[in-house]
Amino acid sequence: MAELKDLTKRSEDYSRWYNELVVKADLAEQSAVRGCMVIKPYGYAIWEKMQQTLDKMFKATGVQNAYFPLLIPKSFLCREAEHVEGFAKECAVVTHYRLKNDPDGNGVIVDPEARLEEELIVRPTSETIIWGTYKNWIQSYRDLPILCNQWANVMRWEMRTRMFLRTAEFLWQEGHTAHATAEEAEDRTVQMINVYADFAEKYMAVPVIKGVKSANERFAGALNTYTIEAMMQDGKALQSGTSHFLGQNFAKAFDVTFVNKDNKPEYVWASSWGVSTRLMGALIMTHSDDNGLVLPPHLAPIQVVIVPVSKNAEQLAEVDKVVAPIVDNLRARDISVKYDNADNKRPGFKFADYELKGVPVRLVLGARDIANGTIEVMRRDTLEKTVVPLEGIEDYVQSLLEEIQSNIFQKALKLRESMTRTVETYDEFKVEIEKGGFILAHWDGTPETEDKIKEETKATIRCIPLDGDTTPGTCMVTGKPSKQRVIFARAY
Amino acid sequence: MAELKDLTKRSEDYSRWYNELVVKADLAEQSAVRGCMVIKPYGYAIWEKMQQTLDKMFKATGVQNAYFPLLIPKSFLCREAEHVEGFAKECAVVTHYRLKNDPDGNGVIVDPEARLEEELIVRPTSETIIWGTYKNWIQSYRDLPILCNQWANVMRWEMRTRMFLRTAEFLWQEGHTAHATAEEAEDRTVQMINVYADFAEKYMAVPVIKGVKSANERFAGALNTYTIEAMMQDGKALQSGTSHFLGQNFAKAFDVTFVNKDNKPEYVWASSWGVSTRLMGALIMTHSDDNGLVLPPHLAPIQVVIVPVSKNAEQLAEVDKVVAPIVDNLRARDISVKYDNADNKRPGFKFADYELKGVPVRLVLGARDIANGTIEVMRRDTLEKTVVPLEGIEDYVQSLLEEIQSNIFQKALKLRESMTRTVETYDEFKVEIEKGGFILAHWDGTPETEDKIKEETKATIRCIPLDGDTTPGTCMVTGKPSKQRVIFARAY
Numbered sequence: 002m003a004e005l006k007d008l009t010k011r012s013e014d015y016s017r018w019y020n021e022l023v024v025k026a027d028l029a030e031q032s033a034v035r036g037c038m039v040i041k042p043y044g045y046a047i048w049e050k051m052q053q054t055l056d057k058m059f060k061a062t063g064v065q066n067a068y069f070p071l072l073i074p075k076s077f078l079c080r081e082a083e084h085v086e087g088f089a090k091e092c093a094v095v096t097h098y099r100l101k102n103d104p105d106g107n108g109v110i111v112d113p114e115a116r117l118e119e120e121l122i123v124r125p126t127s128e129t130i131i132w133g134t135y136k137n138w139i140q141s142y143r144d145l146p147i148l149c150n151q152w153a154n155v156m157r158w159e160m161r162t163r164m165f166l167r168t169a170e171f172l173w174q175e176g177h178t179a180h181a182t183a184e185e186a187e188d189r190t191v192q193m194i195n196v197y198a199d200f201a202e203k204y205m206a207v208p209v210i211k212g213v214k215s216a217n218e219r220f221a222g223a224l225n226t227y228t229i230e231a232m233m234q235d236g237k238a239l240q241s242g243t244s245h246f247l248g249q250n251f252a253k254a255f256d257v258t259f260v261n262k263d264n265k266p267e268y269v270w271a272s273s274w275g276v277s278t279r280l281m282g283a284l285i286m287t288h289s290d291d292n293g294l295v296l297p298p299h300l301a302p303i304q305v306v307i308v309p310v311s312k313n314a315e316q317l318a319e320v321d322k323v324v325a326p327i328v329d330n331l332r333a334r335d336i337s338v339k340y341d342n343a344d345n346k347r348p349g350f351k352f353a354d355y356e357l358k359g360v361p362v363r364l365v366l367g368a369r370d371i372a373n374g375t376i377e378v379m380r381r382d383t384l385e386k387t388v389v390p391l392e393g394i395e396d397y398v399q400s401l402l403e404e405i406q407s408n409i410f411q412k413a414l415k416l417r418e419s420m421t422r423t424v425e426t427y428d429e430f431k432v433e434i435e436k437g438g439f440i441l442a443h444w445d446g447t448p449e450t451e452d453k454i455k456e457e458t459k460a461t462i463r464c465i466p467l468d469g470d471t472t473p474g475t476c477m478v479t480g481k482p483s484k485q486r487v488i489f490a491r492a493y
Numbered sequence: 494m495a496e497l498k499d500l501t502k503r504s505e506d507y508s509r510w511y512n513e514l515v516v517k518a519d520l521a522e523q524s525a526v527r528g529c530m531v532i533k534p535y536g537y538a539i540w541e542k543m544q545q546t547l548d549k550m551f552k553a554t555g556v557q558n559a560y561f562p563l564l565i566p567k568s569f570l571c572r573e574a575e576h577v578e579g580f581a582k583e584c585a586v587v588t589h590y591r592l593k594n595d596p597d598g599n600g601v602i603v604d605p606e607a608r609l610e611e612e613l614i615v616r617p618t619s620e621t622i623i624w625g626t627y628k629n630w631i632q633s634y635r636d637l638p639i640l641c642n643q644w645a646n647v648m649r650w651e652m653r654t655r656m657f658l659r660t661a662e663f664l665w666q667e668g669h670t671a672h673a674t675a676e677e678a679e680d681r682t683v684q685m686i687n688v689y690a691d692f693a694e695k696y697m698a699v700p701v702i703k704g705v706k707s708a709n710e711r712f713a714g715a716l717n718t719y720t721i722e723a724m725m726q727d728g729k730a731l732q733s734g735t736s737h738f739l740g741q742n743f744a745k746a747f748d749v750t751f752v753n754k755d756n757k758p759e760y761v762w763a764s765s766w767g768v769s770t771r772l773m774g775a776l777i778m779t780h781s782d783d784n785g786l787v788l789p790p791h792l793a794p795i796q797v798v799i800v801p802v803s804k805n806a807e808q809l810a811e812v813d814k815v816v817a818p819i820v821d822n823l824r825a826r827d828i829s830v831k832y833d834n835a836d837n838k839r840p841g842f843k844f845a846d847y848e849l850k851g852v853p854v855r856l857v858l859g860a861r862d863i864a865n866g867t868i869e870v871m872r873r874d875t876l877e878k879t880v881v882p883l884e885g886i887e888d889y890v891q892s893l894l895e896e897i898q899s900n901i902f903q904k905a906l907k908l909r910e911s912m913t914r915t916v917e918t919y920d921e922f923k924v925e926i927e928k929g930g931f932i933l934a935h936w937d938g939t940p941e942t943e944d945k946i947k948e949e950t951k952a953t954i955r956c957i958p959l960d961g962d963t964t965p966g967t968c969m970v971t972g973k974p975s976k977q978r979v980i981f982a983r984a985y
Contacts, residue, residue, distance in 0.1 A: 065538070073526070093613070
């Protein structure tokens with residue numbers, strides 16, 4: 002049962018507001034395993050809608066799903082030098098395959114005789130095991146491209162965790178493609194970042210900036226990492242999806258070659274791309290308010306809730322009768338609707354609960370409304386109440402859902418625009434970064450300057466925007482030439 | 494690319510036929526990790542159809558999906574005595590959380606300083622972590638029932654593995670329900686075995702016998718295990734799904750109580766139930782033949798393939814034009830259809846490939862057919878070819894798909910019936926069991942007798958059938974009283 006009160010206000014403590022909201026809205030909770038969360042049914046229902054939508058979008062581009070092993074031999078992880086550097090420091094290691102009764106009678110212990118010859122790593126990402134497999138699938142250019150995706154759990158032993166944003170185990174999808182040319186692989190990399198951006202904006206109603214990561218922030222083993230970056234209400238950035246052009250790095254590490262059209266052997270070109278349950282964090286932090294979740298209609302498990310108000314069973318029966326065809330009509334339009342006529346909770350309790358859970362539209366109907374031929378409509382995004390005619394309520398609700406979807410996107414976009422500033426000098430930058438938001442500034446393109454800025458201001462380069470202003474300038478720190486402004490922010 | 498020839502015949506070596514078919518039909522392959530398989534896109538597409546169908550069936554009974562951690566603290570696994578006995582012997586144990594560069598320069602080693610205080614087990618099943626979580630969710634009878642399911646990977650360190658049938662890692666769903674009364678929990682247990690049986694028979698076209706397991710074969714920690722048992726073409730049994738009545742065992746192990754309607758604390762009652770990628774094995778072995786897979790239309794990723802035959806580009810263009818509206822019309826009926834007009838493979842190659850892959854219906858169209866207003870139809874189950882009028886082909890195909898679905902079920906049912914015998918004496922039993930199939934015999938209900946039979950004949954009690962003949966008798970081995978005949982078989 003959700004607790005309806007005592008949600009910390011965003012203005013008091015944004016971080017605490019988020020942590021409380023995740024729990025109070027029944028999305029997730031900490032588990033007994035350090036850094037791992039339990040995703041509760043209501044939270045999982047949102048994730049399922051994300052999965053279904055993304056899965057359709059992937060398949061529309063020719064991608065097929067497959068499944069690769071959870072455990073990766075240690076030697077595989079080590080084949081690509083940068084990759085192992087990036088992932089070896091935070092991995093769960095399986096060393097044994099059996100427990101046994103403690104001969105001293107202290108319960109069950111690891112059986113020292115069941116030590117694995119080679120340790121296995123719980124996958125932090127699957128490039129290595131997948132490229133080890135692709136080696137058997139690829140001989141000729143006729144076997145290319147391969148466009149596989151898997152929905153899976155992965156594990157990274159993070160020291161500081163926050164539900165959805167950074168957890169030791171998380172759920173994600175990882176696409177891994179193999180191509181005959183560099184151009185094709187890079188086109189796929191860009192295509193997928195565009196799919197992610199479309200999904201974020203059209204379904205999550207989260208505006209994102211598409212861009213390229215600096216070398217410092219690149220995926221371990223990639224030549225180039227594309228990203229979508231969103232701004233949360235506290236002005237911090239959240240990296241929400243990435244797509245990597247891997248060049249021939251993994252093909253070389255796993256010796257995957259193909260015979261090209263000129264009958265010559267060549268290493269295969271690759272991309273990989275993923276989004277995770279981290280998107281849940283982006284969804285929650287972009288739209289929600291001090292009353293709880295605000296969900297975009299395109300992803301809300303319950304889009305419309307109908308609550309009856311009645312003084313007695315007779316009145317309730319009358320409301321039931323009027324509501325039944327409305328429910329049927331809404332469902333016929335593929336609108337998910339819940340009629341909550343449970344008699345063990347008061348309407349006020351239900352109102353607060355559905356507000357907390359972010360249900361986009363609430364309808365309230367009582368005997369007086371029926372007499373008047375009207376119904377009360379509350380929209381979660383603005384909390385506005387209106388009384389409208391019962392006749393045609395389905396049309397009204399359907400267009401209201403689209404209006405809410407569009408409104409929360411516009412609201413988030415306006416906030417981002419109002420918190421995005423251009424600065425010329427490093428002094429100015431240091432002042433502005435304290436206020437949060439995105440700062441557009443010139444940078445000389447070197448890791449050293451980026452490190453210095455991070456060190457001194459905790460800000461990182463979120464991306465070099467794809468669609469930004471490409472006017473050259475001079476670096477705010479070093480005065481050296483800059484190709485274009487990049488986006489700085491503090492980030493989750 | 495599938496290899497089209499050299500599939501071992503079932504009559505030569507059934508086991509080898511299966512192993513080859515899994516690989517040649519592009520369903521799965523062995524991975525670099527011992528006992529773990531890669532599920533390839535074509536195999537995964539079948540599994541996805543199974544998942545989607547089951548998921549809808551579960552949700553129709555009020556079940557919600559959730560997600561619980563992959564790793565289980567060792568102490569959790571040990572709380573329920575029988576459970577740890579059943580699972581501790583075959584588990585992957587995480588002991589460390591970091592790798593580091595070997596100071597001796599030999600690549601990367603496990604960092605001895607990153608040893609976990611308590612070892613974590615890769616879940617072999619999730620009763621323990623879930624009941625550890627339910628403790629926080631349940632206070633009063635008002636919080637019950639809880640009806641959660643998760644789609645997940647699990648791991649059991651099997652010594653002898655076979656793809657889909659028995660692998661170290663496998664994919665499954667596991668439902669875990671919590672109830673206020675024993676009756677409700679047992680009703681749910683039975684409800685879910687009925688869901689599994691419906692799914693097996695209506696979608697997989699696999700006839701199953703519903704029954705109860707003997708104590709020897711019961712799930713570790715359950716009071717009662719229900720099962721569905723299928724017979725493969727070689728007469729061996731395959732346990733295809735189980736549903737467990739757990740009583741209050743896990744509630745007691747994790748101290749999960751609720752305040753009942755009389756305001757008294759009581760332990761919660763439980764069920765758990767699961768099916769896995771093992772179902773893929775059942776599907777393959779029930780229907781397929783010496784030419785390859787035979788897929789039930791209700792689960793086939795491609796239900797209809799259309800192959801053009803043409804002598805030149807002009808003829809092909811003509812066929813393309815005739816096929817286009819047929820494809821549209823079939824899709825409008827929710828029939829998945831592939832038009833394979835790729836010009837780099839000959840029709841004969843395509844025919845063999847789609848036969849191997851088990852596509853239920855093949856249509857072949859050439860210039861002469863168009864002139865005649867006809868089209869050739871081949872059904873995969875019987876390999877029969879017919880020429881039918883082009884006009885109305887969509888109706889023909891739609892009803893043919895249903896006919897195939899029903900035909901392969903009936904065929905499997907007849908085989909099972911022909912290989913099911915009743916025996917009276919143990920001598921007779923020893924002769925019959927060598928011929929394979931299901932043997933109905935009387936048993937005295939003791940584990941000792943069951944062990945003796947298993948020892949001497951390799952046959953186990955598959956189940957005590959729910960819908961079987963309940964006439965009492967005397968045990969074929971001991972002559973002691975028997976409540977009803979039970980089903981013996983050798984099993985996968």
